[in-house]
Amino acid sequence: MLAAIWAQDEKGTIGKDDRLPWHLPNDLKFFKQMTEDNTIVMGRKTFEGMGSRPLPNRQTIVLTRDRTYHAKGVLVFHTVEEVLEYAKTFAGITFIAGGSAVYEDFLPHCDVLYRTVIHHSFDGDTKFPPVAWEEWTLINLSEGEKDEENNYDYQFETYQHKVTAE
Template sequence: MLAAIWAQDEQGTIGKENRLPWHLPNDLKFFKQMTEDNTIVMGRKTFEGMGSRPLPNRQTIVMTREKEYEAPGIIVVHTVEEVLAYAQNFSGITFIAGGSAVYKEFLPYCDVLYRTVINHVFEGDATFPEVAWEDWTLINLSEGEQDENNLYSYQFETYQRKVCPEQEN
């Protein structure tokens, strides 16, 4: 299964200079909980923005046009097809985890979307691509807990792709 997972502000901002423009520990916990023992796919700039190291307890795939790119503990791919083939043969969930261009390439193939919406506007230089929301059904919505470490109100949303009648046959 292929799923996208991301956090965004009210205007769709997802990053600034290849990093998150906010500090929201509960969303990071959610990301960890969802992706552990699964696979995450990200672009090279996103990977390097995280310190060029794979996250523990999950397989990291880095997608790049740089043919000679390598880093310890990751799988490097260069095409969407390589990721789709991997996901088809992987028994867990393959999560698309950024950045903007990578989300745009994989959105047509995703079965589930995990979106955290932060009720605030941040300065940023990357936004989540347009989503045809009429193709998706909201299946879960939960309010995030605001506290001294999580200063913004936010919610976790899970969407499942609607099945077209043509796809059912």
Template sequence: MLAAIWAQDENGLIGKDDKLPWHLPNDLAFFKSTTENNTIVMGRTTFEGMGKRPLPNRRTIVLTSDANYLADGVEVMHSLQEVLTYAESFEGITFITGGAKVYQEFLPNCSVLYRTVIHESFEGDTYFPPVNWEEWTMINISEGLVDDKNVFKHSFETYQRKAN
């Protein structure tokens, strides 16, 4: 199964200078618990923005058009089809984790979306691509806990693609 997971502000902003424009430990914990023991797929720029470190307890696939790209602890793939073929044979969930171009490329193939909405507006340069929400049904929503470490109001939403 192919799914997308991301956090955005009220305007769909997902990044600034190849990093998250906010610090929200609750969302990081949600990302970790949702993606652990599965596969995550990200573009090269996103991977390098994370310090070129694969996340523990996940298989990491870096998608790049650079045929010579190498990085420790990750698998490198070069096409949408290569990732789709992998996802079809993988028993767990293959999560698309960014950036914007990678989300746009894979969104038509996703069957589940995990979206964290941070109920604020931030400055940044990267937005999640448009989603036709008529193709999706919200199957879960929960409000995130606001506290000293998580100062922004936020909610966790899960959507499933409607049957054709």
């Protein structure tokens, strides 16, 4: 199964300078909970923005056009097709985890979307690509808890692709 997972602000901002423009520990916990023991796919800039290190307890795929790119502890793929073939044979969930161009390439192939919406506006330079929401059904919505560590109101949303659900 192929799924996209991301957090965005109210304007669709997902990044600034190849990093998250906010600190929301509960969203990071959600990301960890969802992706552990699965595969995450990200572009080279997103991977390097995370410190060029794979996250523990998950397979990381770095997608790049650079045929000479190598990074320790990750798989390096160069085409969308390679990732789709991998996802077909992987028993778990293959999560698309950024950046914007990678999301755009994979949205048409996703079965499920996991979106965290932060009810705030941030300064950023990267937006999530447009989604044809009429093709998706909201199947779960839960409000996040604002507290001393999580300074913003937010919610977790899960969408199923209508074609997948039929």
